[in-house]
Amino acid sequence: MGIITIKDIAKALNLSTSTVSRALRGSYEINAETKRLVMEYAERMNYRPNPIALSLKENRSRSIGVIIPEIANNFFSQAINGIESIAYNRGYHVVISQNHESYERELVSTQYLAQRRVDGLLVSLSGESNDLEHFKELQSKGLPIVFFDRVPQDYITHKVTADNFAGAYEGTEHLIQQGYRRIAHLTSPSWLSITYERLEGYKKALQNHGIPIDESYIKYCSHGGMIADEVENAVLELIHHPNRPHAIFSAGDRLTTSCISLIRKEGLRIPDDIAIVGFTNLVSAHLLNPALSAVTQPAYEMGQLATEFLIDLIERPKATIRFESKRLDTRLVIRESSLKSSKNFN
């Protein structure tokens, strides 16, 4: 009574496997009575077609691969839920793979998923990736790829991002409106799209309010802030900067939490000594001490949209497609960490 195959059904009913196969898919060629017999037996024996055999035959798997930096990041786990919500409705399974911010692991994951014949790939780049040949090659072989969140610039396909520029602009402007002028920016590796876009938003907000840009206020942390020491150094440099910034606009969860920890460890108060606005999808942002003002990305919706794009690519491979780069709005939630204190700066 192991797992039942089409062959077992054929044998039991004294039919050929072809007949059984066709009966199960309701082919018009098969006698209604035979169909009924087969269907009933299959039902009773709880028959399920072997997806592996199908994958081999049809060279596809009805599944999509997702490659992201870290599951243990609220943004991505929310995005995954969005991805799954669409994928399952459209009959696809989702296979998740982490790159842990490593180019090497991204490569391995990509190869693995391609070998397993996923029908398409949903990718958010690792903090190390600048070479994209592995993706280009697969795409040229016909594997649809959609990027989201951390997208490559010179790559022609659908892309889904948050409106990082606007989000960063809004976050920075909020700090300015609170009266802060010495605003630092703590961010991810310089070559990532999110880094660039957020940086531009930050700069533009400063410019528009006549605040000069101080490059020593801008700190990049490679590996997406995965390496604790690096973030620590960056924050310490800001804290001990000859003109200590009065506010920090931080571009990611790990950066933000490390930043808060360190500021407090150094005996400074938030927002009195240093105000903070983060870019975060932490569900407990409002419970932090102080409650964190933050730009939040529509992670769930981004996952959904990217998945819709991908499945469209998968299911209409011939269609002449105008690739889109969709930006979704972010949302600034103002809480305590960015409120202007009574202290007077400048």
Place this chain on the structure above:
Amino acid sequence: MGIITIKDIAKALNLSTSTVSRALRGSYEINAETKRLVMEYAERMNYRPNPIALSLKENRSRSIGVIIPEIANNFFSQAINGIESIAYNRGYHVVISQNHESYERELVSTQYLAQRRVDGLLVSLSGESNDLEHFKELQSKGLPIVFFDRVPQDYITHKVTADNFAGAYEGTEHLIQQGYRRIAHLTSPSWLSITYERLEGYKKALQNHGIPIDESYIKYCSHGGMIADEVENAVLELIHHPNRPHAIFSAGDRLTTSCISLIRKEGLRIPDDIAIVGFTNLVSAHLLNPALSAVTQPAYEMGQLATEFLIDLIERPKATIRFESKRLDTRLVIRESSLKSSKNFN
């Protein structure tokens, strides 16, 4: 030049597929020179065996399936990292599937993974699961299953858990030692192993300190606290209890965060009005307001250990096995949320 197969190599080198296959696996039956030829060509063409064909033939996939309630839960995402760390070292891939605390989805995930011929299953039960037939059936067909965290009681296989009893005991005793006597317990669905064990630890601590157990202080939230309303009601009942508890021992992240939110929304202070100790794997527990005292589980290690158990089962199916139930120590981290205030109770 799409994906290359053994057949292509055979054709190019004027050999049979069998010879190529054997050459690639270094069979002694194949001439050294032929081997070299095949190897080189395969290398040059970047040949990779098709894992799907192998799965079909060998009826296994060199991958293990993981079924957990929610990725977006720090405990589980940490556990996944532990799982992957072992799995990849031993040559297995990891396929992750969420049950979203639903029995139905757990069933679907299980079937799916079984169909995809995972070589084994790593499971933490959904908040709805009390029927385990689907697992039993697969196991009887030879699919190894190891449970971790939320384990079934009457089920013979390896199990890995945190020492929930001891953790809960320690957390509760800490509250008692701080001087609290009216201590409530906010917990998950009653039929889950973690619920029972933590509850017992809580009760035992009270008993050992001569504090009577008040059943109205014990609140179960089904669905693992996924349904916000339910948690909300439970917390409100505690807050408006005729003898309002002075401390709450909370058994999970979602419970704890909701609890903190509500207490603050009701205008009460932590720990002055109500102290809190949680069971959590939040990395930002120390950044909460107030910093959260919590029992932390060794999620990563639990994932690792469960995976080692599973792979042993997979690779030595014949061996007569004494199934183990391993408990790993928890760690109590005391922060502000549980410190005795100056107020005098009773």
Place this chain on the structure above:
DNA sequence: TTTTTTTATGCAATCGTTGTCGGTAACGTT
């Protein structure tokens, strides 16, 4: 009754890989 058409089914190939079996040389042994 014979021929044609329809209906229902089976055969065999296919996907990529490996195991079983068998075959063919080249060599050594008597």
Place this chain on the structure above:
DNA sequence: AACGTTACCGACAACGATTGCATAAAAAAA
């Protein structure tokens, strides 16, 4: 010269499912 070994290699089947083609029987048309 006859036979046995050894070293190498290929044909075929199998894994589970689908599908184009062939074909049997039955029905319809001639």
